[in-house]
Amino acid sequence: MKSRSAQLSLTILCFALGLLLMAQFRTQRMTSRALLSASSAEQLAIISSLVENNARLREEMEALEEQLSEYQQATGRAMLGALVGELNKVRIINGLVEVSGSGVEVSIDGPIGVLDVQDLINELRNAGTEALAINGERLTLYSVVASTEDGAMTVNGTQLSRPYILQAIGQPEIMETALLRRGGLIATLERNYEGLAVSLISREKMVLPVYKGAIEFVYASPIE
Amino acid sequence: MPGIEHQSGALAIKRLEAEQEELKEGIGRMREQLDEYQRELAANTEMLKGISAELKRQKMVAGLLAVEGAGIQVTLDDSSIQSVPATADLSTYLIHEYDLRDVVNLLWMAGSEAITVNDERIVATTSIYCVGSTVMVNDTRLSPPYLIQAVGNPVAQENILSNPAYLKEIKRKAELYGVQFKVNRTRMLTLPAYKGGFPIHYAQLGD
Numbered sequence: 001m002k003s004r005s006a007q008l009s010l011t012i013l014c015f016a017l018g019l020l021l022m023a024q025f026r027t028q029r030m031t032s033r034a035l036l037s038a039s040s041a042e043q044l045a046i047i048s049s050l051v052e053n054n055a056r057l058r059e060e061m062e063a064l065e066e067q068l069s070e071y072q073q074a075t076g077r078a079m080l081g082a083l084v085g086e087l088n089k090v091r092i093i094n095g096l097v098e099v100s101g102s103g104v105e106v107s108i109d110g111p112i113g114v115l116d117v118q119d120l121i122n123e124l125r126n127a128g129t130e131a132l133a134i135n136g137e138r139l140t141l142y143s144v145v146a147s148t149e150d151g152a153m154t155v156n157g158t159q160l161s162r163p164y165i166l167q168a169i170g171q172p173e174i175m176e177t178a179l180l181r182r183g184g185l186i187a188t189l190e191r192n193y194e195g196l197a198v199s200l201i202s203r204e205k206m207v208l209p210v211y212k213g214a215i216e217f218v219y220a221s222p223i224e
Numbered sequence: 225m226p227g228i229e230h231q232s233g234a235l236a237i238k239r240l241e242a243e244q245e246e247l248k249e250g251i252g253r254m255r256e257q258l259d260e261y262q263r264e265l266a267a268n269t270e271m272l273k274g275i276s277a278e279l280k281r282q283k284m285v286a287g288l289l290a291v292e293g294a295g296i297q298v299t300l301d302d303s304s305i306q307s308v309p310a311t312a313d314l315s316t317y318l319i320h321e322y323d324l325r326d327v328v329n330l331l332w333m334a335g336s337e338a339i340t341v342n343d344e345r346i347v348a349t350t351s352i353y354c355v356g357s358t359v360m361v362n363d364t365r366l367s368p369p370y371l372i373q374a375v376g377n378p379v380a381q382e383n384i385l386s387n388p389a390y391l392k393e394i395k396r397k398a399e400l401y402g403v404q405f406k407v408n409r410t411r412m413l414t415l416p417a418y419k420g421g422f423p424i425h426y427a428q429l430g431d
Binding site: 036038040043044046047050051053054057058060061064065067068071072079080083084086087088089090091092093094095096097098099100101102103115118119122123125126128129130131139140141142143144146169170171207215217218219220221222223 | 230231233234236237240241243244247248250251254255257258261262265268271272275276278279280282283284285286287288289290291292293294295322325326329332333337338346347348349350351352353375376377414415422423424425426427428429430431
């Protein structure tokens with residue numbers, strides 16, 4: 001070390017540290033001494049109280065562990081996830097949400113009637129259709145293709161004009177087979193209506209819009 | 225010797241106090257965790273309540289809830305005529321699956337809110353078809369007589385069924401060949417929920 005004043009500072013620092021260490025050491029020894037100087041009777045009392053208290057603390061811990069594991073298994077987040085999943089599935093079925101997926105697009109141009117279109121819809125449902133639209137109108141359980149007095153076709157309160165384009169989401173191959181099989185519905189329609197123009201296209205992805213109307217229950221009540 | 229006893233007593237106390245400290249810390253940590261879970265649940269519970277209510281409504285729309293209400297009953301059955309002429313077209317004496325479809329479609333047109341055919345609840349994926357001469361609804365085999373029940377406005381329902389523009393073939397078969405077609409309004413119907421599956425594998429939410 002170079003300067004004498006630096007050496008002096010260091011010495012003072014070490015001395016101060018030493019004093020601090022000694023003070024701490026002395027305190028510990030005093031606590032232990034306090035324990036040691038407590039009578040045996042006092043020590044026993046302290047010990048038995050600690051043993052009892054610790055036992056109660058352990059019980060509390062076990063109870064908390066049980067509660068925690070219940071929460072870990074069924075948190076609100078898990079329940080929420082399950083409910084949202086179910087909700088979305090039912091919304092798709094109800095036609096109350098926009099959907100997309102593979103399927104077929106059937107275009108029919110010709111003087112077919114309401115019953116024929118209803119038959120087509122029934123055939124597509126039988127082939128596992130998960131969502132349906134006709135001329136851009138999403139079909140719900142309550143949607144019916146009907147005809148007005150002057151022979152115009154309507155669905156969801158909207159008039160339909162030719163060609164009638166049905167979009168059905170599902171497995172394209174199954175739907176194609178169901179509709180185009182020999183003696184099937186398309187074959188029957190082509191036989192019944194001269195000059196009918198029918199085309200079926202498999203689609204990898206179609207987007208069907210949400211049903212835009214309201215579904216209200218006036219007569220039916222759920223049974224609780 | 226009192227000295228040693230005192231020492232071991234002091235030691236025991238020290239150990240117990242260290243254990244106590246650990247237990248208290250553990251309890252503190254677990255309480256904090258529980259608190260967090262409970263706060264999360266409370267935040268989610270409001271959402272849970274909202275979603276549960278919405279789910280119930282969607283189930284109602286889907287036909288997944290049993291319902292009750294006023295409505296109409298339609299009974300369709302094959303002809304009970306015993307002696308059928310040899311040259312007769314037998315199909316005119318029978319109820320076909322398209323007859324059932326026509327009645328169901330008309331009932332939807334009349335604003336029905338729930339429909340069953342022989343207790344099979346009609347849902348968005350229902351198809352009414354036949355395998356050979358057996359009628360299938362919801363992939364379930366049905367046999368005559370067919371009872372179609374629909375909750376809705378009984379007057380509107382009866383009007384549409386009796387409208388001469390509709391169900392011409394059924395009415396003709398009933399008149400000429402003894403096919404049975406009965407309609408009656410009712411004040412209280414109880415219709416079961418749909419019990420089948422809703423396989424959704426291709427349709428996805430959104431675009």
